Amino acid sequence: MTLILGSGSPRRLELLAQIGVVPDDIRPPDIDETPRKAELPRPYCARMAREKVAAVPCGDDDIVLCADTTVALGRRILGKPADAAEAETFLRMMSGRRHKVITAVAVKRGGRLWERDVQSAVRMKSLSDAEIAAYLATGDWRGKAGGYGIQGPAGALVPWISGSFTGIVGLPLAETANLLTAAGHPPLKGSA
Numbered sequence: 001m002t003l004i005l006g007s008g009s010p011r012r013l014e015l016l017a018q019i020g021v022v023p024d025d026i027r028p029p030d031i032d033e034t035p036r037k038a039e040l041p042r043p044y045c046a047r048m049a050r051e052k053v054a055a056v057p058c059g060d061d062d063i064v065l066c067a068d069t070t071v072a073l074g075r076r077i078l079g080k081p082a083d084a085a086e087a088e089t090f091l092r093m094m095s096g097r098r099h100k101v102i103t104a105v106a107v108k109r110g111g112r113l114w115e116r117d118v119q120s121a122v123r124m125k126s127l128s129d130a131e132i133a134a135y136l137a138t139g140d141w142r143g144k145a146g147g148y149g150i151q152g153p154a155g156a157l158v159p160w161i162s163g164s165f166t167g168i169v170g171l172p173l174a175e176t177a178n179l180l181t182a183a184g185h186p187p188l189k190g191s192a
């Protein structure tokens with residue numbers, strides 16, 4: 001049995017390693033991540049994970065794991081910023097407010113699909129112009145939903161979360177472990 005991580009995100013690979021799971025192959029999916037008109041963040045995120053898993057080429061008995069992380073400000077979806085100006089816009093929108101981070105995970109094996117999404121709440125402190133400029137200068141916003149990564153320098157900007165830290169970073173580990181177990185690839189097996 002082959003485990004395929006359908007993700008180009010280095011975070012997801014590291015998070016899997018944390019629970020002793022090392023994929024046999026990595027095949028990042030290439031899908032259109034444009035939200036549909038009036039699509040809400042949670043169904044959008046679940047759809048992205050499903051479409052990613054469907055887009056990864058695999059054999060009949062292979063297990064494919066994909067995920068999507070979406071930042072939601074109310075009904076609004078904040079994707080990966082195209083440039084520093086968009087990252088700045090997102091940071092100003094989130095400053096001093098709570099937002100949600102949803103990560104949907106999809107696991108496929110043969111004709112079967114297991115799915116789960118996890119929602120967390122994140123509060124960002126009120127950001128000064130200097131803090132925003134300093135954070136943008138780190139470049140750490142690149143390739144991250146909402147334009148920040150809680151596991152990096154932006155940790156200094158987040159005084160409070162409720163939910164799953166690993167979910168915010170890109171792969172909720174407890175739920176992912178359950179999905180992998182259901183698909184016949186339990187983590188931690190033999191490592192106790």
Ligand SMILES: Cc1cn([C@H]2C[C@H](O)[C@@H](COP(=O)(O)OP(=O)(O)OP(=O)(O)O)O2)c(=O)[nH]c1=O
Pocket residue numbers: 006007008009011012028029052067068069070071080101143144145146148149150151168169170
């Ligand atoms: C909110 C937040 C997001 N992120 C990252 C996780 C995801 O990699 C990224 C959201 O983009 P995704 O589309 O979920 O994933 P990706 O494009 O990086 O990789 P792939 O589709 O190939 O799996 O944002 C953090 O690393 N830290 C955070 O605090």
